[in-house]
Amino acid sequence: MARPKVAVLCSGEGTTAEAVIKTWANDAKAPMVNLVICNNPDAGIFKRLIGLNKDYELVIEATVINSQTHPGNAKKGEQTAAEEEAILNKILAGNFNLVWLAGYMKKIGPKLVHQFGWRPEYKSIYLAMMLNTHPGLLPETIGYMGVHVQELVLKNKLQAGHSLHVVSEKYDEGPIVTEHNVQIESNDTPETLFERVKASERKNLPGDIANFIKKRKQYLGGRR
Numbered sequence: 114m115a116r117p118k119v120a121v122l123c124s125g126e127g128t129t130a131e132a133v134i135k136t137w138a139n140d141a142k143a144p145m146v147n148l149v150i151c152n153n154p155d156a157g158i159f160k161r162l163i164g165l166n167k168d169y170e171l172v173i174e175a176t177v178i179n180s181q182t183h184p185g186n187a188k189k190g191e192q193t194a195a196e197e198e199a200i201l202n203k204i205l206a207g208n209f210n211l212v213w214l215a216g217y218m219k220k221i222g223p224k225l226v227h228q229f230g231w232r233p234e235y236k237s238i239y240l241a242m243m244l245n246t247h248p249g250l251l252p253e254t255i256g257y258m259g260v261h262v263q264e265l266v267l268k269n270k271l272q273a274g275h276s277l278h279v280v281s282e283k284y285d286e287g288p289i290v291t292e293h294n295v296q297i298e299s300n301d302t303p304e305t306l307f308e309r310v311k312a313s314e315r316k317n318l319p320g321d322i323a324n325f326i327k328k329r330k331q332y333l334g335g336r337r
Contacts, residue, residue, distance in 0.1 A: 116141075116142070116143065116144055116145045117144035117145070117210040117211065117323075117326045117330075118144070118145065118147045118148075118207065118208065118209045118210050118211075119144050119145065119146045119147065119148075119209060119210065119211045119212075119213055119322070119326075120146075120147065120148040120149075120150065120203075120204050120207060120209045120211070120212045120213070121146050121148065121149045121150070121212075121213050121214075121215050122149075122150050122151075122152075122200070122212065122213070122214050122215070122217040123149060123150075123151050123156065123158050123214075123215045123216050123217050124151060124152055124153050124156060124216055124217050124218040124219070125153065125156055125157065125158065125216050125218070126156065126157035126158060126161070126216075127149075127156065127157060127158030127161050127162075127215070127216070128161075128311065128315070129215055129216065129246065129311060129314050129315055129318065130146065130149070130158060130161075130215045130216075131158075131161045131165065132315035132318075132319070133146070133215075133315070133318050133319045133322065134146050134165055134169075134171070134173070135165070135169070136319035137319060137323070138165075138169040138171065143319070143323055144210065144211070144322065144323055144326055145171070146173055147172075147173060147174065147207065147209070148173070148174045148175075148176075148203070148204075148207055148209070149162060149173060149174070149175045149176070150176055150177075150178050150200055150203065150204075151175065151176070151177055151178075152177070152178065152179040152180075152196075152217070152218070152219055153177075153179070154177045154179075158175070159175055162175050176203070178196055178199050178200050178203070179196060180192070180193045180196055182196070182199070183195035183196040183198075183199050190218070190219055190220055191219060191220045191222070192219055192220070192221070192222045192225075194222070196222075197222035197224055197225055198224070200225060201224055201225055201228060204229070205228070209242075210242065210326055210329075210330075211242050211243075211244065211322065211325070211326050211329075212229050212242060212243040212244070213243075213244050213245075213246070213322060214243070214244065214245040214246060214280060215246050216246065217245075218258065220284065221243070221280055223282055225243070225280075226243070226280060226281060226282050229241065229242050229243035229280070230243040230279060230280035230281055230282075230287065231279045231280065231281040231282075231287040231288060237332060238279050238288045238290060238325075239325075239328060239329040239332035239333065240332075241279045241280070241287075242329065243279065243280040244277055244278065244279060244280065244290060244322065244325065245277070245278055245279075245280050245285070245287070246275065246276075246277060246314060246318065247262075247275060247276045247277075247278060247285055248262045248263070248275050248307065248310050248311070248314070249262035249263075249265070249266060249271075249273070249274065249275065249276065249310075250271070250272055250273070250274040250275070250276055250292055250294070251276045251278060251285055251286075251289060251292070252285075252286070253265075253269075253271050253272075254266065254271070254285075255284065255285040255286065256284055256285060259307070260303045260304060260307045261303075262307075262310075263303040263304075263306040263307045263310065264303045266297070266306065267297070267301065267302075267303060267306065272294055273294065273295040273296070273297050273306055273309075273310060274292055274293050274294040274295045274310070274313075275292065275293055275295070275310050275313060275314050275317075276289055276290075276291070276292040277289070277290045277291045277292070277318065277321050277322070277325075278290055290321065290325055291317075291321045291324075291325075293313055293317050295309055295310050295313050296309075
């Protein structure tokens, strides 16, 4: 039986994506990342993928798609129309079971959301197939990224944690799939708290994402 195929969009070092790939690589029944699309040509994820492909005998494709490779007019932090179209076509061509945003530092364009993410008319999260990893609990940390989430958490004495949610046109407002709490320690700084949040993501995401793919397959199978 073919393993479910996952496409990843990222921007940075890819430590969480690496941890998920390693976990899945040791389980023949688990999904597998087959494609990584990055908007940053200097991102550390590319070096990590070379090692992963070699060490685990994988064939993960990595490519750069950004506003330089596909120029056009776009607001800061958003995709150009050409960039969005290129990503859409690349994912459609690969016949993927899931699209996962793992530290992708751009807002996803409306065409991508419509094709893979949340639509207002959907009655189930399993009609969507695009998930985002967010380093905070929602909705309290909507709109914040990276360590800034932890700054907000400590400043406002919020519960720390991380969320996996369906991507929607409204930033960080798609339905929540899973969330995990992270204990705050008395001497925490935003940086130390962020490291523990990322450690929890690396531990929990392989199972969370695989479970979503499994349940989505069951849901769609039951509707035929």
